Amino acid sequence: MPSKQLDLSPVQETLLLTLYARALDSKAPTPILGDTLAAAVANRIAEDTGYDFAKLKLKPSLVASTALRARKLDDVIRQFIATHPDAVVVDLGCGLDTRLARCSPPVGVDWYDVDFPEVTDLRRQYLPDRSHLVATDVTEPDWSQTLPDDRPAMIVAEGILPFLPGDSFQTMIRQLTTRLPTGELALNGYTRFAAWAMKYHPSIKALGLDAAQGFDDPHEPEHWNAGLTLVAEKLLTRTPEVAAFPQPVRALTRLMARSTAMSRQGTRILHYRF
Template identity: 70%
Template sequence: MHRLRPELGLIQETLLLTLHARALDAGLPRPILGDELSADLAARIDYDFGRLKVKPDLVATTALRAKKLDDAVRAFVAGHPGCVVIDLGCGLDTRMSRCDPPPGVDWYDVDFPEVVDLRSECLPGGSHLVGADLTSSGWLAAVPGDRPAMIVAEGLLPFMPGDSFQAMTRGLTRHLPSGELAINGYTRFAAWAMKYHPTIRVLGIKAAQGFDAPREPESWGAGLDLAEEQILTRAPEVALFPQPLRALTRLTARSTALSRQGVRILRYRF
């Protein structure tokens, strides 16, 4: 079997972290996401995944946030069968395969050009690939601006510098007539603390961006209205977490303030 050797920068290399976490989840007796395509894909990548030191807690939380974002995409597509889906910072995520949208949906996977090139080798066909620096705005011309859109951004917020995530969001909501934005939210403390996570430290990445109040994005000038905040410490899938993470998560779930420091899914309408 031919194995692909990716040539990626530090930020882009995080896609291998999330791919590995989804692959490990798929190999569990009781997976949360069960993404077997990610497991097959990881096996085709020539990379020392062991250096990432991925722990069971990261596997569980990565799988759970992906599952909840998938659910948000499926719900939107069901209500808007001719819509556009835009997966920002898509990496090597197999979300389109997992969500299996109907033929009338146009799916756009957006990431750095070198990531899109790798993706075209690993996951050919299916979606429209857009290679772009998301801190610029020119790439929006590649996306239809006359149909409702589901925008999903998993794990992207902390890695965009300054207020570039907010500026990108304003550009998207001005370009598109209506839709939803679904993200996994990071508080400022959670984004700051990411720098000290063993896996992030291995890659040498300094994540920094986050926000605390779930309604804060309503002040970005992007026409966003909070539709839902899912605090994932209270998700039923926590029953599948390994111990002692399961017990700790259930204890944390008693406090909304503490739970918000972990994984939460936020949906906004525009």
């Protein structure tokens, strides 16, 4: 019998959507991310709370794209900490992501997982590790003062852009790049259309969310007064891992890959330096 209850807002509940997507990918014949720890955590949550992951209505396209974007963001982080073994990593809206375990940083790296208090409580229960937990609403001012300001920093923001109101994402990034001396930012960048269309996705509709934030031009963040310079825009429709997508998702993705404009409506990883 379930012994616990989950008390999460709809936005916070999206962490279960991405967790389950990574878990399903790990069980695929050819996993893209292969996050078996995510599968173990999802199983424990289902056993402890009776949470019905099936209600999230995850389609194969979402499972594949979630796994691929996580893999590509992990690659950026691994490259950074290989060059800066004393770095600070800041994972914004971390949810129940097992990124620290996947990236396995050296002991000199300080890793900060940032999310709502209800979420950091879940991390303590299901993902006890060596990360520093910052329990906050990321739109609140001054929380960045808890971060070290004397080392290069890698900021990662996966999946949170569409759900932050107004210009709060830009404000948060400005605060971080002001606090941190130098480093990089990596995020999955939604276009305005892609963010708007999310509200009609079955998984997002199941949680009652209304995502809306995005930007089209990958150079736009260079005008946020955050000291950002675009390093790369990676269109994931054109990556080799698409070969592991299930059909017909693979065929549709390869068709989209022929057009840069169409590819940008899919998943893209944006990489900046500050």
